[in-house]
Amino acid sequence: MTNQPTPNERLNKLSVSIEAARERLRLQHVLYAEHGPTLEELAARHKELDRMLADEVDSEERHGHHVSQLEQAFRAWVNHLNFDL
DSSP states (O other), X not given: OOOOOOHHHHHHHHHXXXXXXXXXXXXXXXXXXXXXXXXXXXXXXXXXXXXXXXXXXXXXXXXXXXXOHHHHHHHHHHXXXXXXX
């Protein structure tokens, strides 16, 4: 039997990611206020975010954790924040 993280531990891990992303986002606005991505950059970012989410979900499912649609959407949102920073 493996020692699997509890849902509360998984949420705490996501909370830490959110707080780190918020801090990086705050710094980004200070440092890069005038940068706007091109259409090609946005398409590449979307493709990479989809790949990252699929990898995360596959990893969790391989370890016996079901990842709901809501959690997938939440992870995609957090990944988007992290990716932009």
